[in-house]
Each structure stands twice: as structure tokens, then as C-alpha cells.
Amino acid sequence: MTVRFTSLLTFLAAALVAGVSSATEVGDAVNGAKVFQQCKACHQVGEGAKDRVGPQLNGVFGRRAGVIEGFRYSKSMDRMGNDGLTWTAQTLDAYIENPKALVSKTRMNFKGIKDAADRDDLLVYLRQFSDDPANFPEAEPTATATDHDIDPAILALQGDPEYGEYLAGDCSTCHQRDGEDAGIPSITNWPAEDFVVAMHAYKRKLRPHPVMQMMAGRLSDEEIAALAAYFEALE
Amino acid sequence: MKLNRRHFIGTSAAAAASLSAPMVLADGHGKPRVVVVGGGAGGATAARYIAKDSKGAIDVTLIEPTRMYYTCFFSNLYLGGFKDIEDIGHSYGSLAAGGVNVVHDWAVGVDRDAKTVSLAGGGSVPYDKLILSPGIDFVDGAVEGWDLSAQNAMPHAYKAGSQSELLKAQLMAMPEGGTFAMVAPPNPYRCPPGPYERVSMVAHFLKANNPTAKIIVADPKPKFSKMSLFQEGWANHYEGMIDWIGEDFGGGNVSVDPNAMTVTIDGEETKVDVCNVIPAMKAGRIAEIAGVTDGNWAPVNAADMSTKADAEIYVLGDASQQGDMPKSGFSANSQAKVCANAVRGALTGSKVFPARFSNTCWSLIDTNDGVKVGASYEATDEKIAKVEGFISKTGESADLRKATYEESEGWYAGITADMFG
Numbered sequence: 304m305t306v307r308f309t310s311l312l313t314f315l316a317a318a319l320v321a322g323v324s325s326a327t328e329v330g331d332a333v334n335g336a337k338v339f340q341q342c343k344a345c346h347q348v349g350e351g352a353k354d355r356v357g358p359q360l361n362g363v364f365g366r367r368a369g370v371i372e373g374f375r376y377s378k379s380m381d382r383m384g385n386d387g388l389t390w391t392a393q394t395l396d397a398y399i400e401n402p403k404a405l406v407s408k409t410r411m412n413f414k415g416i417k418d419a420a421d422r423d424d425l426l427v428y429l430r431q432f433s434d435d436p437a438n439f440p441e442a443e444p445t446a447t448a449t450d451h452d453i454d455p456a457i458l459a460l461q462g463d464p465e466y467g468e469y470l471a472g473d474c475s476t477c478h479q480r481d482g483e484d485a486g487i488p489s490i491t492n493w494p495a496e497d498f499v500v501a502m503h504a505y506k507r508k509l510r511p512h513p514v515m516q517m518m519a520g521r522l523s524d525e526e527i528a529a530l531a532a533y534f535e536a537l538e
Numbered sequence: 539m540k541l542n543r544r545h546f547i548g549t550s551a552a553a554a555a556s557l558s559a560p561m562v563l564a565d566g567h568g569k570p571r572v573v574v575v576g577g578g579a580g581g582a583t584a585a586r587y588i589a590k591d592s593k594g595a596i597d598v599t600l601i602e603p604t605r606m607y608y609t610c611f612f613s614n615l616y617l618g619g620f621k622d623i624e625d626i627g628h629s630y631g632s633l634a635a636g637g638v639n640v641v642h643d644w645a646v647g648v649d650r651d652a653k654t655v656s657l658a659g660g661g662s663v664p665y666d667k668l669i670l671s672p673g674i675d676f677v678d679g680a681v682e683g684w685d686l687s688a689q690n691a692m693p694h695a696y697k698a699g700s701q702s703e704l705l706k707a708q709l710m711a712m713p714e715g716g717t718f719a720m721v722a723p724p725n726p727y728r729c730p731p732g733p734y735e736r737v738s739m740v741a742h743f744l745k746a747n748n749p750t751a752k753i754i755v756a757d758p759k760p761k762f763s764k765m766s767l768f769q770e771g772w773a774n775h776y777e778g779m780i781d782w783i784g785e786d787f788g789g790g791n792v793s794v795d796p797n798a799m800t801v802t803i804d805g806e807e808t809k810v811d812v813c814n815v816i817p818a819m820k821a822g823r824i825a826e827i828a829g830v831t832d833g834n835w836a837p838v839n840a841a842d843m844s845t846k847a848d849a850e851i852y853v854l855g856d857a858s859q860q861g862d863m864p865k866s867g868f869s870a871n872s873q874a875k876v877c878a879n880a881v882r883g884a885l886t887g888s889k890v891f892p893a894r895f896s897n898t899c900w901s902l903i904d905t906n907d908g909v910k911v912g913a914s915y916e917a918t919d920e921k922i923a924k925v926e927g928f929i930s931k932t933g934e935s936a937d938l939r940k941a942t943y944e945e946s947e948g949w950y951a952g953i954t955a956d957m958f959g
């Protein structure tokens with residue numbers, strides 16, 4: 304059986320009405336294996352998989368981010384792991400869609416897979432190499448909202464740097480303007496787009512840090528744009 | 539009732555300001571003038587932001603008697619041996635370089651009609667807007683047997699600096715198997731988790747240096763900030779060392795004898811080796827002298843931190859009565875930025891943005907075992923009201939606790955840079 308993540312909720316709802324039938328032709332591991340071709344330059348999965356440029360992906364579902372012994376992760380990934388980021392269908396989906404949305408300075412230098420169906424297939428494929436492969440509905444929360452990517456209209460917002468400067472008062476209590484990043488990452492001179500994408504991931508609670516979820520939670524789209532504009536231009 | 543607006547502090551404060559600055563004269567160059575009293579978490583931030591953001595359009599004077607500000611935040615880590623005293627000291631040089639006129643003196647009087655602040659060293663400073671961030675003073679008679687004259691025998695160490703050093707020296711000199719007592723304060727007080735972080739840091743020190751020593755805490759409260767986190771940590775790291783006596787067991791019925799070095803809790807007298815008395819608190823005296831307090835604290839408007847009593851006087855930080863925010867350095871810093879924006883707007887017509895506040899308080903329980911609590915706040919007509927909060931959980935992984943501690947170090951560097959530049 305294959306399950307497409309995107310339609311899982313609909314599927315479950317339908318299944319409640321109709322009773323589970325065999326007509327659940329969703330998610331395609333065969334296509335997923337093809338999608339995985341673009342990952343192969345860096346990642347291995349399956350028997351004998353080893354860490355390469357990226358970590359091996361056996362057992363990735365349910366694993367905390369940044370925990371493979373001996374693999375050198377980015378500081379960003381270490382932080383996210385400590386904050387509690389765990390790889391589930393939902394977080395993997397968001398990460399594969401746009402790695403920087405979840406882990407700003409990830410070493411995974413990859414633009415992301417924008418096609419939701421391809422991501423579903425890829426996850427179905429990868430899921431075979433984690434425990435409990437066949438059991439999507441019963442396993443760890445797999446139902447997921449699909450598109451995590453930000454509406455281009457939000458990315459296109461021009462922030463007001465003066466407002467950003469005022470709002471930045473809330474950031475600079477912890478994030479040092481001079482770029483020092485021990486204990487707390489630096490946000491000075493961040494590309495505006497990365498900033499916006501990261502803040503929206505906190506706002507949607509895809510990123511785990513409770514302080515940041517709270518701070519981002521009350522910022523409007525315009526306010527995030529204002530902050531992004533301010534920090535990008537900071538001298 | 540008509541307030542008598544001209545009040546002066548007595549001679550003790552004046553005598554303490556022996557290193558007073560030269561006379562400060564009103565200069566007539568016509569720029570709007572902001573005077574800030576108190577160069578701590580609230581005052582330093584407000585002075586710096588107004589000077590920085592007004593780019594010279596506002597004349598900013600900061601009145602602060604001490605030449606080095608020792609942060610209370612991380613002063614417990616100093617007791618525990620995680621920081622040196624130099625690590626928590628900050629001078630005012632960078633504020634002065636940033637355009638703030640720093641005057642090392644005590645403010646001893648406020649004339650609200652003439653709009654001047656008088657200094658212990660003589661002279662007075664005129665203001666258009668006055669910002670008071672004097673921190674706390676202690677309520678007289680709050681702990682039977684203790685007053686300020688006993689602060690050498692039984693330190694409070696709730697203003698950092700020499701008091702912190704004294705408490706540390708006493709801790710280090712404790713005899714083997716001796717007793718450390720703390721008298722904890724009633725609500726509301728500066729830094730709700732502060733006394734309990736201190737207990738943790740004292741326990742950390744004793745565990746390594748004097749493991750049979752004991753800690754007794756007499757507490758007038760039935761519960762306290764991050765209680766389950768601290769209690770979990772105490773059980774894990776300091777099993778059997780800490781005896782916390784809450785309200786239910788008479789923890790609020792306390793007297794001390796600084797000469798005999800005894801503490802009497804609910805009728806039972808104990809001889810102790812160190813006694814850290816943290817009395818009930820009130821706004822720093824100058825707020826009362828300015829006539830902007832009501833009871834122990836100064837009520838303020840949430841939108842800009844202006845006082846209910848006088849629209850030209852603002853009170854920040856611990857001294858203010860604002861609603862839901864805890865009295866913390868983080869809160870004072872957050873309030874200062876809202877106030878700075880509003881004051882600048884009022885004086886120069888710059889844009890005033892809506893108030894928003896936040897707070898996070900980290901505490902260290904043992905090496906690499908950090909926890910935190912925090913919330914965001916908004917201004918309503920009545921008060922600063924809590925919007926949303928979070929707290930560390932019991933049973934968190936060691937990695938997360940370590941990351942939380944490292945984060946607190948990042949925060950310390952961040953907030954002190956934000957205060958002093």
C-alpha cells in the first residue's frame with residue numbers, strides 16, 4: 304500500500320465514511336526512488352548506507368535532528384536538534400521543501416523540492432528505511448499540511464526599516480548586533496528572505512524554540528518584513 | 539490632597555555621594571532635555587536608546603552614583619563560582635561615548651513644578667521628561683531583627699557588587715557541616731526565581747567544598763517561580779542538602795538576631811553560619827520622593843510607562859507597578875525601549891509605534907542545567923497584560939538543559955550590550 308501524505312487527512316475522513324478499502328492509491332515509492340536521485344550526490348539510504356557529504360538516512364523518521372554520532376553538522380542543525388527538532392513526515396516535508404525554512408545555516412546546500420507530490424513520494428520512499436515502514440496511518444503523526452513555503456506575496460512585502468528598527472529592540476535583548484553568536488545565533492546582516500522564511504517557520508511552530516515561537520507568533524507579515532529589512536541592512 | 543512636590547532625601551544618601559560630580563548647569567541651547575535617574579537595566583537602556591535614536595536632537599543626562607554597575611543577573615552564578623565579579627561589572631564609558639551625559643551622583647529631590655532634579659553633590663538638572671529607574675529599596679521592619687545596619691552581618695546581596703562579594707566570602711568561610719540560611723521575600727519582588735537560583739548556586743558551591751553543610755530557606759510564600767523545576771533539580775543534584783520551609787510550615791513567621799547569628803522560624807531558634815536576608819521590597823526611594831508612588835510602587839500607564847501621577851515622569855523596571863510583567867532585568871530593558879520610543883516621539887515628533895513587551899528569565903540549577911520561563915505582553919488601558927508564555931519542563935534532556943544554559947550566556951552578552959552599547 305502506498306499513501307500520499309497530502310491527501311492523508313482526506314483519506315482518513317473518507318475512510319471513516321466508506322470503510323478502508325483498497326482504493327487508496329496514494330504516494331508512490333517508485334517515483335520517490337526517482338526523486339531521490341537528486342539527493343544521492345550527498346545522501347545514502349538502505350543497506351550499508353554510510354554518512355557522506357550528508358548523513359545516511361536509515362531510520363530518519365522519528366530521529367532527533369543532528370544526532371548521528373561522528374557526523375559534522377552545522378551549528379544551526381545542532382541548535383535545532385537541541386531545541387527539540389525531530390524528523391517527522393511534517394518536518395521532513397518542510398525541510399525538503401526549503402531547507403532554510405527549518406535550519407537557517409544548514410550545510411545542506413539544496414534549493415528544495417517545490418512539488419508537493421514529489422515530496423510525498425520521496426517521503427514514502429524514505430519511510431521504507433525507517434521502522435514500521437508500511438504502517439503510515441498508525442505510525443507517528445504523518446498527516447501534514449502540504450505547502451510550508453511562503454506565499455510569494457509575503458516574500459515580496461517591502462518592510463519599513465524605521466518600524467523594523469523599533470521592533471528590533473525586542474530582538475537585541477538576546478541577539479547581539481555585532482554578530483557575536485555564542486549561545487544565541489546572530490541575525491545581523493541576514494539575507495531578508497532567509498529571515499522571513501525562518502520567522503514564518505517559528506510562527507507556524509515548525510521550528511521548535513519556545514522563545515522564538517512566542518516572539519514570532521505575535522509578529523504580523525508586515526512586521527516580519529520590517530525586521531528583515533532592518534537586519535539585512537544593519538551595519 | 540495637594541502634593542508637596544519638593545522633597546529631599548536625608549543626609550545618608552548625600553554622605554554616600556562623596557565622589558559627587560561637579561555642578562550641572564542648565565544650558566540654554568534649546569534642545570529638549572531628558573533626565574534619567576538610575577543607570578541599571580531600565581535606565582541605561584532608556585538613556586542609550588534616546589541618545590542613539592534621536593541622533594543628538596535630545597539632550598540626555600543619566601544620573602547614577604556608582605561608577606561600575608554590577609548586574610544582579612548572573613550575580614548568583616558568581617556565588618556558585620561560574621563567573622568572576624569582573625564578569626558582571628560594567629562601566630558607563632561607552633554610554634558617555636554614545637552621547638549620554640553621565641553624572642555620577644545621587645538624585646535627592648524632584649521639583650515637579652520647576653521640572654528639576656536636585657543632586658546630592660549640589661545643583662540641579664532641568665528636564666522636559668524625567669525617567670526614573672531606581673530599582674528597589676527594602677521595606678523597613680519587614681524582617682524582625684533586621685535593618686540596613688545589619689547588612690554586613692546578614693547580607694541581602696539583592697543589589698549586586700560589594701554585597702555579593704560579602705555573601706560569597708561568608709559562604710567560603712563557612713565551617714565544615716555549617717548552616718546557610720536564607721530568608722526569602724514576599725511577593726512582589728525583584729526577580730521571582732532569583733532566591734531559588736541562589737539556593738541552587740550556594741548548594742553547588744557547598745556540594746563541592748563543604749558537602750555536609752545544610753541550607754535552610756524560610757519562605758513566606760506557599761509556592762514560588764519555577765518551583766517544580768527547582769525542586770526536581772534540588773532532588774537530582776543536592777539530595778538532602780536543602781530544607782525549604784514554606785508558608786504552610788511557618789516560613790513566614792521569622793525573626794533574626796544578627797549579633798547572635800540566629801534565625802527563629804515559627805518559634806524554633808537555629809544558630810546559623812551565614813544568613814542571607816532578602817526583605818520585602820518597594821520602589822527605590824527617589825520614586826517616593828518624586829511623589830509618583832502609591833503604596834510601595836509607582837503605578838504607570840502601559841502604553842508608554844508614564845506615571846499615573848505625572849505625565850512628564852516615567853518609571854521603569856522594578857520600581858514600576860505596571861501589571862503582569864515580573865520585575866526582571868529583561869522586563870526593565872523591554873519597558874525602557876517602549877518608553878524611549880514614546881519620549882522621543884513626544885519631544886521631537888518622531889514616529890511612535892505601539893508598545894510591546896517581552897520577558898525571559900533563565901536560571902541555572904547546576905553545571906549545564908539551565909531552565910527558563912518567559913512571556914510576551916501588550917499594553918491595555920489598565921495594565922501591561924500577559925499574552926502568551928512558556929516554561930521549561932521537568933525531565934528535559936541534558937542536551938536541552940545545556941543549550942538553555944548556553945543561551946542564557948548569549949542573552950547576558952546581548953542585554954548588557956543593549957544597555958551599555
Ligand SMILES: Cc1cc2nc3c(=O)[nH]c(=O)nc-3n(C[C@H](O)[C@H](O)[C@H](O)COP(=O)(O)OP(=O)(O)OC[C@H]3O[C@@H](n4cnc5c(N)ncnc54)[C@H](O)[C@@H]3O)c2cc1C
Pocket residue numbers: 575576577578579580581601602603604607609610611612613614643644645646671672673674695696697728729732733736822823824854855856857865866867868869870898899900901
Ligand atoms: C540575585 C538576582 C538575580 C537576578 N537575575 C536576573 C536574571 O537572570 N534575569 C533578569 O532579567 N533579571 C534578573 N534579576 C533582576 C534584575 O536585576 C532587576 O530586575 C533589574 O536590575 C531592574 O532594573 P532597574 O533599572 O529597575 O533597577 P537596577 O538595575 O537596580 O538599577 C537601578 C539603578 O538606579 C540607581 N539609583 C537608585 N537610586 C538612585 C538615585 N536616587 N539617584 C541616582 N541613581 C539611583 C542605582 O545605583 C542603580 O544603578 C536578578 C536580580 C537579583 C537580585
